[in-house]
Amino acid sequence: MTSPVYGRVAPERRRTSGARAPEQSGRDLSAEAAPEPGIARIAVDLLGGDHAPAVVVDGALRASQADPALQLLLVGPVEAADALLAALDPEARHRVGTITAPAGPGEHDVSRVESGVRTAILAVAQGHADAVVSAGNTGATVTSAALGLGRWPGVRRPPLAAVLPTAAGRLVLLDVGSSVDPDELTLAMHARLGAAYASIVHEVAAPRVGLLTIGTERGKGDRLRRTAPAVLAGLQLPAGARYVGLVEGNDVVTGAKADVVVTDGFTGNVLLKGLETAYALIRPPNDGDVPPRAAILLGVGGTVVVCHGAATGxxxxAGIALAADLHRRAAVPVIADLIQSQVPAHEDPRGGS
Amino acid sequence: MTSPVYGRVAPERRRTSGARAPEQSGRDLSAEAAPEPGIARIAVDLLGGDHAPAVVVDGALRASQADPALQLLLVGPVEAADALLAALDPEARHRVGTITAPAGPGEHDVSRVESGVRTAILAVAQGHADAVVSAGNTGATVTSAALGLGRWPGVRRPPLAAVLPTAAGRLVLLDVGSSVDPDELTLAMHARLGAAYASIVHEVAAPRVGLLTIGTERGKGDRLRRTAPAVLAGLQLPAGARYVGLVEGNDVVTGAKADVVVTDGFTGNVLLKGLETAYALIRPPNDGDVPPRAAILLGVGGTVVVCHGAATGxxxxAGIALAADLHRRAAVPVIADLIQSQVPAHEDPRGGS
Structure with missing residues (x-):
């Protein structure tokens, strides 16, 4: 991977952005806890997604109109950002800054597309934004975030956590696409991260954590699912969470057995896309509480929200609103404190330092 | 695994069963093509399933009442069968036989439970029944069927195929629980079997076969999904089927890209249970055409239908009706002919003999 060349902030907009939140420049993520509702500065990757930049611009417009305390930093081609700015009234226009992602060799070159998310993440790392939202390539986002924001101790591969509606409330499913061939120690860290998320963001007391498999009889499951239960059963989980054992695909729909479901990123992604599409086509199991169709990257030093490549405006x-909400709750630093204050038990010593 | 001890047919009922279909005793499966609608003799495993035998007896009763050309051979404890017989009118009672599965050491002993499906499969192998239906342990059913009925040439692990409703019609998803750690050659055989099934049973002209993965960008998917596409792309598929490349979880709901979706049994099982539960809780994507919630074992020398452990009556x-329909269409021998008449191309030479 070549080093990203970071873009410039358009001067006339840099002033706007800088004038609004100068105290947050170069801040320490772990020390920030903005009042709720407070200003949330979200860097939005205009280059990521199947229908970028049009759909991303549309989404940014909707988010900006819905939340007057939102400041958007649009990352990508200036001409796409200009379309958004032209649609906003003067007050709202002052809440939008732009930053140009460096151009690669060609319009459809992967490195050109990925430069959007890399630049957006650098904006967070440098204190110009509080969170990143991208609908771009998941692998590029995870890698850029790990490099640009740093991984927490013990996190080998930061997981993407999705939130699904169930008949019994919100359920955290992770990983949904970051770790496709994890081992049991990676699943164990994901269990801890998911439990902390459910506790802090969904305010679930003593979250129940289950391991996704295909049957509870002896010998069921593949290699990973035969070795992982012993590791998970011996794990110390944060926030009073407890490991409730094996769960199946149906439990991700009913929510009856677990608040957090841990699996590999391949199975999680397939199940997520299946259920989300079913819910979109028919209706969700709980019309009154439909979570955003966006995933949260956990285990990195900043707030990163990933939308589907096929995301609508x-x-x-909804992804931008989620990123703002996570920032206002100081969810990422609080989860980091929960995870890092725990004494790891029965874990890989490599993970502890 | 100890050798199964096969049960006796209760003498007074053997007579009934024998009098009705003497011409089918000891028949050659490949030669049978019963007229439709014709008599279908289904061996039902009373011992398999989370709520056996009550739910199985209830299901058998419903199936018997719905289909006057159905002959049931109930396999398991005679006392459970007696409850069913008492509920039937005298005409219907003549269409039900029983066979006692040998008792193991205890009521809840695994070998006792598995003896039901082993005995039912032997009944098919010996010509006493045309098809088997079990809601018991999938692994035991697959192993018993492979041993008792034989695998077709080239089939290393017979897959379980499920049929899902989609917005665009019926979709065959396989494997859903038999092969949890398959290699790409196993997936290739499953692609052929699924294509033949869609052609023969769903009457799809030139079925589209897709490989389930998590994104179509370069480098997406786990190890298996990075090597399998090349094997599938070079495969000769039966019934004019064609490999259409990578599909994702959403495509299993919409049906827009493929009629047959191939995956490992772990992912397939998780997705199936998730979608089936969502459809049961909300409604299916196509109310007018809801396939039975049962899977078909392909690649063995007989008709075997597997219901969920948690199946309702x-x-x-519906599983019994599916088994009868498959028998009446002579689906299994016709699929066998389609598969076996093909010259395997680009395939494992071990698979050809």
């Missing part, structure tokens, strides 16, 4: 807007 | 009845 509404999905992008 | 309605599900068991």
């Amino acid at each position: 509404e999905d992008v807007a | 309605e599900d068991v009845a």
Whole structure:
């Protein structure tokens, strides 16, 4: 991977952005806890997604109109950002800054597309934004975030956590696409991260954590699912969470057995896309509480929200609102404290330092 | 695994069963093509399933009442069968036989439970029944069927194929629980079997076969999904089927890209249970055409239908009706002919003999 060349902030907009939140420049993520509702500065990757930049611009417009305390930093081609700015009233326009992602060799070159998310993440790392939202390539986002924001101790591969509606409330499913061939120690860290998320963001007391498999009889499951239960059963989980054992695909729909479901990123992604599409086509199991169709990257030193490549403008807007909410709750630093204050038990010593 | 001890047919009922279909005793499966609608003799495993035998008896009763050309051979404890017989009118009672599965050391002993499906499969192998229906342990059913009925040439692990409703029609998903750690050659055989099934049973002209993965960008998917596409792309598929490349979880719901979706049994099982539960809780994507919630074992020398462990009486009845339909269409021998008449191309030479 070549080093990213970071773009410039358009001067006339840099002033706007800088004038609004100068105290947050170069801040320490672990020390920030903005009042709720407070200003949330979200860097939005205009280059990521199947229908970028049009759908992303649409989503940013919707998000900006819905939340007057939102400041957007649009990352990508200036001409796409200009379309958004032209649609906003003067007050709202002052809440939008732009930053140009460096151009690669060609319009459809992967490195050109990925430069959007890399630049957006650098904006967070340098204190110009509080969170990143991208609908771009998941692998590029995870890698850029790990490099640009740093991984927490013990996190080998930061997981993507999705939130699904169930008949019994919100359920955290992770990983949904970051770790496709994890081992049991990676699943164990994901269990801890998911439990902390459910506790802090969903305010679930003593979250129940289950391991996704295909049957509870002896010998069921593949290699990973035969070795992982012993590791998970011996794990110390944060926030009073407890490991409740094996769960199946149906439990991800009912929510009856677990608040957090841990699996590999391949199975999680397939199940997520299946269920989300079913819910979109028919309706969700709980009309009154439909979580955003966006995933949260956990285990890195900043707030990163990933939308589907096929996200609609509404999905992008929901992803931006989620990123703002996570920032206002100081969710990422609080989860980091929960995870890092725990004494790891029965874990890989490589993970502890 | 100890050798199964096969049960006796209760003498007074053997007579009934024998009098009705003497011409089918000891028949050659490949030569049978019963007229439709014709008599279908289904061996039902009373011992398999989370709520056996009550739910199975209930399902058998429903199936028997719905289909006057159905002959049931109930395999398991005679006392459970007696409850069913008492509920039937005298005409219907003549269409039900029983066979006692040998008792193991105890009521809840695994070998006792598995003796039901082993005995039912032997009944098919010996010509006493045309098809088997079990809601018991999948692994035991697959192993018993492979041993008792034989695998077709080239089939290393017979897959379980499920049929899902989609917005665009019925979709075959396989494997859903038999092969949890398959290699790409196993997936290739499953692609052929699924294509033949869609052609013969769903009457799809030139079925589209897709490989389930998590994204179509370069480098997406786990190890298996990075090597399998090349094997599938070079495969000769039966019934004019064609490999259409990578599909994702959403495509299993919409049906827009493929009629047959191939995956490992772990991912397939998780997705199936998730979608089936979502459809049961909300509604299916296509109310007018809801396939039975049962899977078909392909690649063995007989008709075997597997219901969920958590199947309801309605599900068991639908599984029995599916087994009868498959028998009446001579689906299994016709699929066998399609598969076996093909010259394997680009395939493992071990698979050809």
